[in-house]
Amino acid sequence: MSNAVEQVLKPKLAVEIAGLKLKNPIMPASGTFGYGEEYSPYIDLNQLGAIVTKGMSLNPKAGNNTPRICETVSGMLNAIGLQNVGVDAFIKDKMAFLSQYDTPVIVNFFGNTQEEYGEVAARLDDVPGVAALEMNISCPNVKHGGIVFGTDPQAAAAVVTSVRKRTTKPLIVKLTPNVTDIQILARATEEAGADALSLINTLTGMAVDIKTRKPRLANTIGGLSGPAIRPVAVRLVHQVVQAVKVPVIGIGGITCAADALEFLIVGAKAVQVGTANFVNPDAMATIIADLEKFCVEEGIADINDLIGTLEL
Amino acid sequence: MQDLKTIVLSNQEISPGYYRMKILASGYSESAKPGQFVMLRVQRSFTPLLRRPFGVFQVGFIPADCDTLPPKEFIELVYKVVGGGTETMRELQSGDAVELLGPLGSGFTADASIAEKILVGGGIGLVPLYMLATELVKTSKVSLFVGGRTRDDIITISEFERLGVNVSVATEDGSLGETGFVTRLLEQRLEEPHQTEVFACGPMPMLDAVQKICATSEVSLQVSLEALMACGVGACLGCVVKGEGHTINEPRYLCSCTSGPVFNAESLDWNKTEAIKMVGGGK
Ligand SMILES: Cc1cc2nc3c(=O)[nH]c(=O)nc-3n(C[C@H](O)[C@H](O)[C@H](O)COP(=O)(O)OP(=O)(O)OC[C@H]3O[C@@H](n4cnc5c(N)ncnc54)[C@H](O)[C@@H]3O)c2cc1C
Numbered sequence: 001m002s003n004a005v006e007q008v009l010k011p012k013l014a015v016e017i018a019g020l021k022l023k024n025p026i027m028p029a030s031g032t033f034g035y036g037e038e039y040s041p042y043i044d045l046n047q048l049g050a051i052v053t054k055g056m057s058l059n060p061k062a063g064n065n066t067p068r069i070c071e072t073v074s075g076m077l078n079a080i081g082l083q084n085v086g087v088d089a090f091i092k093d094k095m096a097f098l099s100q101y102d103t104p105v106i107v108n109f110f111g112n113t114q115e116e117y118g119e120v121a122a123r124l125d126d127v128p129g130v131a132a133l134e135m136n137i138s139c140p141n142v143k144h145g146g147i148v149f150g151t152d153p154q155a156a157a158a159v160v161t162s163v164r165k166r167t168t169k170p171l172i173v174k175l176t177p178n179v180t181d182i183q184i185l186a187r188a189t190e191e192a193g194a195d196a197l198s199l200i201n202t203l204t205g206m207a208v209d210i211k212t213r214k215p216r217l218a219n220t221i222g223g224l225s226g227p228a229i230r231p232v233a234v235r236l237v238h239q240v241v242q243a244v245k246v247p248v249i250g251i252g253g254i255t256c257a258a259d260a261l262e263f264l265i266v267g268a269k270a271v272q273v274g275t276a277n278f279v280n281p282d283a284m285a286t287i288i289a290d291l292e293k294f295c296v297e298e299g300i301a302d303i304n305d306l307i308g309t310l311e312l
Numbered sequence: 313m314q315d316l317k318t319i320v321l322s323n324q325e326i327s328p329g330y331y332r333m334k335i336l337a338s339g340y341s342e343s344a345k346p347g348q349f350v351m352l353r354v355q356r357s358f359t360p361l362l363r364r365p366f367g368v369f370q371v372g373f374i375p376a377d378c379d380t381l382p383p384k385e386f387i388e389l390v391y392k393v394v395g396g397g398t399e400t401m402r403e404l405q406s407g408d409a410v411e412l413l414g415p416l417g418s419g420f421t422a423d424a425s426i427a428e429k430i431l432v433g434g435g436i437g438l439v440p441l442y443m444l445a446t447e448l449v450k451t452s453k454v455s456l457f458v459g460g461r462t463r464d465d466i467i468t469i470s471e472f473e474r475l476g477v478n479v480s481v482a483t484e485d486g487s488l489g490e491t492g493f494v495t496r497l498l499e500q501r502l503e504e505p506h507q508t509e510v511f512a513c514g515p516m517p518m519l520d521a522v523q524k525i526c527a528t529s530e531v532s533l534q535v536s537l538e539a540l541m542a543c544g545v546g547a548c549l550g551c552v553v554k555g556e557g558h559t560i561n562e563p564r565y566l567c568s569c570t571s572g573p574v575f576n577a578e579s580l581d582w583n584k585t586e587a588i589k590m591v592g593g594g595k
């Protein structure tokens with residue numbers, strides 16, 4: 001009897017992305033949750049749909065000069081410069097901690113060249129405990145005048161194709177919003193072998209200190225994240241969902257369950273929470289609890305029944 | 313380390329633009345160490361978006377409103393209004409909700425074998441030195457050199473004096489104490505070589521000067537730095553400072569919220585390396 005009641009009261013939040021079974025559609029966005037460990041005193045990592053790590057490169061990366069961050073209206077600019085310990089140190093020092101949890105680990109990675117992307121993917125391929133790879137293609141190709149892979153459909157397709165050959169793990173390609181037509185990029189990366197797409201990465205932006213007349217970031221230009229970008233992100237997810245068949249993960253300015261629901265209704269199968277973790281270390285736990293409440297209130301037995309139900 | 317959803321107990325202006333705020337904070341009297349900080353969320357909306365870092369001025373207990381209740385454990389912050397976040401803080405009243413992440417970061421570590429300690433504070437940089445002083449006075453002779461632009465910038469010194477700390481003041485306009493920079497006082501004290509240990513917090517130009525003086529006199533120095541922070545827990549890597557041996561070609565960054573905010577001066581890079589400019593967004 002109590003079991004039956006429980007079933008009615010407890011909606012199903014589990015979703016599946018490229019064969020990956022997630023307890024719920026909520027996971028952190030790369031670079032905002034460290035290697036998981038940093039936030040483990042504040043949130044139970046077992047609650048999460050997945051853990052997404054800081055972006056990993058072939059060699060350790062020291063990152064950009066400072067200042068690296070500044071707050072803007074309802075958002076922040078960052079130019080961290082993809083500082084990370086390097087893929088080998090990650091596998092050796094960080095995976096053991098992450099493997100304790102009953103939560104799939106998605107490793108975000110990037111490269112300076114097409115070859116480097118392939119090599120990082122290959123090194124992660126046979127690592128137990130790595131459930132999937134998320135490929136950040138918002139990086140400049142140092143061999144081709146620094147053009148960002150993710151802004152050129154051919155370069156994007158080529159780098160995804162070469163990574164696809166080097167990994168058997170589910171491959172999520174993370175798109176940059178800094179393009180004219182995201183649908184072209186979405187189709188190009190899907191055809192090149194992406195099992196899922198995630199978007200958006202940060203929007204490029206800039207802020208100026210009017211007293212010193214200097215840019216507020218040492219790097220001059222940075223990436224905008226936080227609530228300010230959410231409407232842009234929802235629009236881009238909406239457009240991508242219509243252009244591809246592979247599942248889409250929505251990212252951008254999510255702070256609460258209502259924000260996450262916008263993305264799900266538009267058609268994202270899951271969402272990532274970024275900047276909000278800085279504000280509220282337990283933001284994701286609250287979002288999961290409130291998603292459940294929303295489903296109960298709306299009489300939704302399974303979150304999948306809600307995904308992609310946008311009324312036009 | 314915990315994220316407390318708690319309330320303000322009191323919030324008072326102590327000098328034009330300077331405030332002290334007591335916040336109900338169970339656990340802090342046991343857990344907070346001198347030099348540590350908290351990330352404070354000043355209101356539930358997203359303006360400002362990020363939490364703001366503040367040093368722990370002191371921890372303690374105040375009697376409850378009624379005799380039968382246990383005393384209330386508090387943390388006290390002292391802050392200067394400089395922008396949107398601190399403007400919002402100034403408006404807070406007893407009973408208002410705030411969120412407190414902490415205590416965070418490394419603290420000061422005193423060398424028990426050195427009997428004399430010198431604290432150097434510039435303006436609001438005095439804050440983390442008070443809790444340190446409460447510890448140091450138990451075993452050492454403690455002097456505080458404090459500086460500011462004008463007398464209004466010299467705050468809480470009577471409290472240091474009450475601990476038995478020997479306080480010397482310098483103001484740039486001469487409105488209180490000696491006229492000039494606080495670093496002159498330090499220089500004078502270190503003229504005759506003697507065994508001491510220096511702890512400093514304040515604006516970067518002051519810390520640069522303190523570092524030079526201590527290096528020349530071969531006196532050990534710990535500094536507390538104020539970097540811009542987003543998370544306070546080592547996740548965003550926004551708060552880094554340049555470590556010893558840093559060069560443009562081989563950058564060395566230290567995370568100031570986890571390895572700091574207190575650093576041994578030798579572990580930092582005190583040479584002003586030319587900023588590198590790169591185009592394109594970097595995440
Ligand atoms: C570990 C640590 C401990 C601190 N302890 C104290 C303290 O005890 N009392 C106190 O009053 N302040 C302290 N600060 C500084 C405090 O965090 C900033 O003053 C505050 O974040 C400003 O917020 P705001 O929104 O009012 O100003 P903003 O609008 O964010 O900034 C206003 C101006 O202040 C400058 N500023 C902002 N943050 C910092 C910073 N972290 N360091 C230097 N300049 C900054 C900005 O560049 C800008 O020019 C500490 C900082 C750190 C990192």
Ligand SMILES: Cc1cc2nc3c(=O)[nH]c(=O)nc-3n(C[C@H](O)[C@H](O)[C@H](O)COP(=O)(O)O)c2cc1C
Nearest residue numbers: 029030031055136200201225226252253274275595
């Ligand atoms: C400090 C910081 C670091 C980031 N680092 C990475 C990274 O290493 N790799 C990546 O793909 N995205 C990175 N991002 C982008 C986020 O994963 C996310 O796409 C973006 O912040 C938008 O989400 P939000 O508005 O919820 O923060 C970073 C964002 C921030 C704020």
Ligand code: FES
Nearest residue numbers: 544546549551569
């Ligand atoms: S403030 Fe985020 S890493 Fe230090």
